Amino acid sequence: MYKLWISGVRRLAVTGSEGFVSSGTGAGAGSGSLEVIVPDAGAAIRWACHGYPNSLAKWHYHPQFEIHLIREGTGQLMAGDGLLPFEPGHVALIGSNLPHNWLSDLMPGERLVNRDVLCHVRPQTIRMLSSAFPETSGFEQVLRRASHALVLSGGSARDVADVLVGMGDHSPSRRVADLITMLSVFEQAPAGESRTVVTPEYNPAVAVGAESGVNAAITYISAHLDDVSLEGAANAASMSVSTFSRFFKRVAGVGFADFVRRLRVGRACRMLICTDMPISRIQRISGYDNASNFNRRFRDETGMTPSAYRKMHAMR
Template sequence: MSSLPGNVGGRPDSGSLEVIVPDGGTAIRWTSHGYPNSLAKWHYHPQIEIHLIREGSGQFMAGDGLMSFEAGHVALIGSNLPHNWISDIRPGERLAHRDVLCHVRPQTIRMLSSVFPETAGFEQVLRRALHAVVLSGESARQAADLLVAMGEHDEDRRVADLIAILSIFEHASPDESRTLVTPEYNPMVAVGAEDGINAAISYISKHLDEVSLQDAADAASMSPSTFSRFFKRVAGIGFADFVRRLRIGRACRLLSCTDMPVARIQRMSGYSNASNFNRRFLEETGLTPSAYRKNYSPR
């Protein structure tokens, strides 16, 4: 599988086009990879994507939406919808088995529905996928198990796996299925943005404890004012809010997975002032750092 900028069916770039080539004689492309990885970037493709995060935590971007993710996160991404998963990792750290995913063209699903009317409900699944569907609870666990198992199955069995996964998305209860992208989102607002947005995200992720608007703008080769407008337009969230979400996400991971003092976590998350850190943490999570550690640290 390769990635390169381009144009599909006359549609201009809206993210980095990922050209997905299924194995010969198959319609379903299943793969897995770790993080960091050249494929783990802000990008889009004509195929729908069913994606499982097996390890780590961070922020999931799709269209103009942003949400936290952790291991067990399952999402369905619609055709040509820009998306990215940003894991919070230490310098030099690698998540060897982070991603499991499969791709299939929406036309293939529609052809299936034309032959088997029992799957007509998948059309609604495809429409919702244009806004990025995220599963939780038992629905996510069932879909995750099927997606992992798909990698061990022959091509014919993978068709059955795909139908079963789409059926889970179709029948998931409202409390276990949500969309992330706003109804008003237009992918065309991101035309030509792939280089700038990926450069900015990469720089922010690597320098999260000390990044500034000027630094990120320099990475994207823009003036700060131009970059600020650009980032809000493309990512659907302001630069400062985006950095805050990543920083609080890092603090959450360190609080729940380490015994580091809160003061050190505060500094590693980019906050020099304790009161500011506590206020931002409370706004984002509804808890103080100490209460979060008490609630979410392994017993």
């Protein structure tokens, strides 16, 4: 069920890329676009923040594992073959070479300045830590779970978020302590506050070299969400319709129509909460010409009608 809440929505200009270096495409173990992350001199931990849209916010992978916080907006996390709604306060641990991307539900012209806060560390750094300090041996299991995208909620997510944001102002030695604290939270999180996104059957090898097609399709879908078509997405990815349909389901983990529906409902949710637009107009902007179809699709994702959804959030 697709449940959303909005906190501190802002419409501001986007910031720069905060020191990341991105290559074109990479073949390696992942199946997205390879991101080359250059650490600070003499440091094993790389901390950064950036906004959205951003050239780095695409379907990509890297050798480092990543602790990631979403501070603004709602949308969908794509990781491997998994798809999971996110909201402000979303915290995830992404494993080494696991393709991932956070797609925000944006209204036309909207930009989020402070959406992302993250840090990167190579897995071998944590393994050396565990070797030197047996007390941290549980981190190995955390990294194994991160290979399927480990997401926290509740108090565990808030604890990691507070430490990750504060890390930006800390000295290199303090950042080591911050990292250990965050990994400890991931290790000790209750079962009800910890889940993985990627299915056990996921095989990164099935989509090696797929990054250009995936990113082209996502760009097209995001730009044409109100009148998107399977044919248009296939053309953007330079594939036949039948080939693209099979390709997208294999790589994204859901069919094209289901993916588009989730993005459309996500956009409608934001407009219901953040604007006073009539529901009929929100319906059209979200890509639905028929009110009954819009209500049915919205109810399938949220469990309630658009009017009930707006009323629920108006009372908060």
